[in-house]
């Protein structure tokens with residue numbers, strides 16, 4: 067069965083970037099069809115931001131991404147522009163203390179609903195439960211094979227995202243056209259470690275840095291969630307990107323935690339010397355499970371006298387607690403796939419393929435990943451807008 071679409075734009079993938087692209091193009095009178103593997107559009111969006119959907123972040127910079135090649139698109143389609151775009155769709159947003167932007171209702175369903183409503187009204191055609199299995203260009207038209215038959219179109223937008231947590235990796239459809247795919251590794255996920263004992267579920271506001279093969283790559287303040295076999299929470303998720311993006315052989319990986327980032331080493335040592343209980347010297351400073359972990363690492367004499375040296379050793383233990391990382395938690399708990407269709411083969415201003423004219427690659431399908439905190443959805447919207455600008 068062949069469905070001839072005439073002067074048509076076909077979008078493969080009905081996730082964040084594909085839906086946004088479709089409704090913008092259709093609103094400009096373009097004839098658009100979305101082909102989506104799943105039985106409905108935007109399933110992943112509902113899971114984002116713990117169900118609240120962190121749409122973008124007002125503090126986004128190019129440095130939040132794996133590659134400076136995103137600079138043109140991020141510069142043109144800023145967080146302010148994305149907030150305005152969603153306002154024009156009828157979605158009111160709010161910004162939290164860390165710059166993260168959410169639907170005002172703090173409900174991902176609200177974001178998905180406005181996208182679906184506008185998409186319905188735009189006249190874009192949607193074909194769900196339709197897996198694209200092959201893509202060919204016959205010199206004039208794109209011919210797309212799918213489980214729902216063949217579709218023919220003038221322009222093709224590839225918006226297949228990734229299989230991080232859920233979804234499908236469909237990079238091979240594009241690699242056969244000459245695009246290369248960079249090595250894939252799941253990011254924005256817990257960092258595996260079994261070095262912290264008895265603190266499962268404990269959260270602490272710390273400063274932490276990650277070092278790979280002895281070189282510190284990134285360090286930030288934030289909230290760490292300690293699990294029996296992993297470091298988790300927003301801070302660990304952000305640090306995990308450094309590991310997921312690392313392309314060379316990983317010989318060792320270590321996270322150094324400062325449990326008292328508001329105090330200098332001397333201030334903390336003085337506090338311990340002046341005030342701490344000699345039996346349980348860290349109980350007034352850290353959660354008791356974390357205090358036990360620090361104490362277990364600090365060589366202490368057994369005397370019941372708090373010396374300046376003992377206080378300094380304890381302070382050092384609190385401010386430089388090293389945790390060996392054995393890996394990333396992997397696909398089932400990852401928010402993003404690092405790697406994808408190489409940006410070398412994409413015009414990063416328009417998102418058009420440099421190899422196949424009329425083919426656009428947007429969203430997470432491209433080798434673009436941002437840090438946890440709204441950067442990846444921002445990229446989905448912004449790259450869709452860049453593509454639309456070229457197609458309109």
Ligand SMILES: Cc1cc2nc3c(=O)[nH]c(=O)nc-3n(C[C@H](O)[C@H](O)[C@H](O)COP(=O)(O)OP(=O)(O)OC[C@H]3O[C@@H](n4cnc5c(N)ncnc54)[C@H](O)[C@@H]3O)c2cc1C
Nearest residue numbers: 079081082083103114115120198226227429430440442443
């Ligand atoms: C649990 C979780 C929480 C997250 N939270 C946030 C957050 O709060 N903020 C943030 O910025 N980012 C977040 N992300 C990341 C963000 O959701 C993704 O980066 C974003 O959805 C990517 O959009 P996309 O359109 O490129 O791809 P996707 O959303 O993955 O959509 C791709 C679509 O293509 C379809 N598809 C794939 N292959 C085919 C095929 N062969 N034929 C037809 N259809 C196909 C898939 O079924 C899918 O619907 C989160 C991710 C996860 C997993």
